[in-house]
Amino acid sequence: MPNMPNPMQLIADRWQPSARWVQRAALACVVMAVVIVVTGGAVRLTQSGLGCPTWPTCTEDSLTPTPAMGINGVIEFTNRMLTYVLCAVIGVTIIAARARAPRRRSLTRLGWAQFWIVMGNAVVGGITVLTGLNPYIVSAHFLLSTALLTVAVLMWQRSREGDEAPRELVVRPVRQLAGVLVAATALLIVIGTVVTGAGKHAGDASKNVRRIPLDWHEITQLHVDFVYIVIGLTVALWFTLRAVKAPAVPRRTVAELFAVLMLQGVIGYVQYFNDSPEFVVGTHMFGSCLVWIAVLRVLLSLRERGEAPAVPSPSAGHEALGAGQPAAASNR
Known part of the structure; x- marks a missing residue:
């Protein structure tokens, strides 16, 4: 019996996405990871956490919310449905990364890592409902969303660079300072x-x-004390990069992080001194995503891995065939 064709290979044989297409798909994963955090916060802030009182269905007798459940059921169910949208975006990104030549396993692995994090977090979300919004499970639910955002940002970065061995742009003590900044932000x-x-x-x-x-x-x-620690580390890293004459990109990303931290600090103080109004709390959650993205970009800017590989030219393919390599094996 002949071997069944690999669906991914069939797509790759018929569709060759550009490098920009893959990068935009990876960026879409980052955007959707942020959307999931913000909409999850909206569920909590509108008191819709138990809008669907059970899981995986919305009620014991209905997959979807009933009219008697009101707007809270709609909000909670809509957030659940966004998980499918997120999975679709990740799926398209995995397919695009797999179809692009030359094949880069690092990208497809990061795409699949996102998928499995989403699956695991969906289960944690269900446990959150079944335990009546246990605050420790709710925290784990948010932190897994942050892990998803981390992998999405890493995939986005990797889609814009090559697969060469990382070349450090600064000396080790500077990288260690950046590592302390990331840990403090976490x-x-x-x-x-x-x-x-x-x-x-x-x-x-x-x-x-x-x-x-x-x-x-x-x-x-x-929490406020750690904000000051993170700001202090950011300022220290910026001056250190200037002192060692680091390239412009790392210095710029640190400056961007500082700007995001200042904005997030203003939002935090408005939240605290106004008894945590719902809209401001939601904005603060959005800001936390931006802070984490900015911190990760700082860390990733301290090394480079060359340019993303280009699609092989037709002449290169003919040369490979001339050397005796079967055409069907070129993308395996």
């Missing part, structure tokens, strides 16, 4: 989820929703 985000878990926006109007048993003002102060 802790800042984790503490932010604790602030959310201890705060007033539980995700449902019911008084029975469990909260993290910490003083909200104290944990918020710790």
